[in-house]
Amino acid sequence: GENVEQHPSTLSVQEGDSAVIKCTYSDSASNYFPWYKQELGKRPQLIIDIRSNVGEKKDQRIAVTLNKTAKHFSLHITETQPEDSAVYFCAATDSWGKFQFGAGTQVVVTP
């Protein structure tokens, strides 16, 4: 089955700097790669996603890149702000819809 590894487990950045979180997956059949943000005490919520026929997607300060050959995808947050502090999860799924999540990255943005 699919295995998703996520790094780093914690990330501390200065406000205004960039943050990058990386994930690798094992199943070449995976074709959908969402990123979720979970604030303290809240449910995970989708922030951006990418499908296997696309190499990069951007939404304001957030971007995701996908390298299918290497089986890895990354989340990039630019100009970080204190409200970006949260736990971020990557996930991978195939057409059957069985999502596999990474272990999460705790991002702390310090003013």
Add this chain to the structure above:
Amino acid sequence: DADVTQTPRNRITKTGKRIMLECSQTKGHDRMYWYRQDPGLGLRLIYYSFDVKDINKGEISDGYSVSRQAQAKFSLSLESAIPNQTALYFCATRYSTGELFFGEGSRLTVL
């Protein structure tokens, strides 16, 4: 967004008791999931269902059972709760190839 409702939101119980966590959704999504969240372990899949007659085990199904009573309802049961089942449980729904929508979570403590 999908309205995914979980009950109870918090529950404290004793070892050996049977517990049911309920999930209902109002958006007509065909796919429903139960995840367990533990610190540092991300979101791990317990069971998933693609329709009322299609129920599948996830990676950590031992000690759990589920029932898909209708398209909108998916319940998770712990037949005989044990302390290492103390966790935050999330129900999620998905329409076809779209994103996962999470409920607000059910925090379970087994003493």
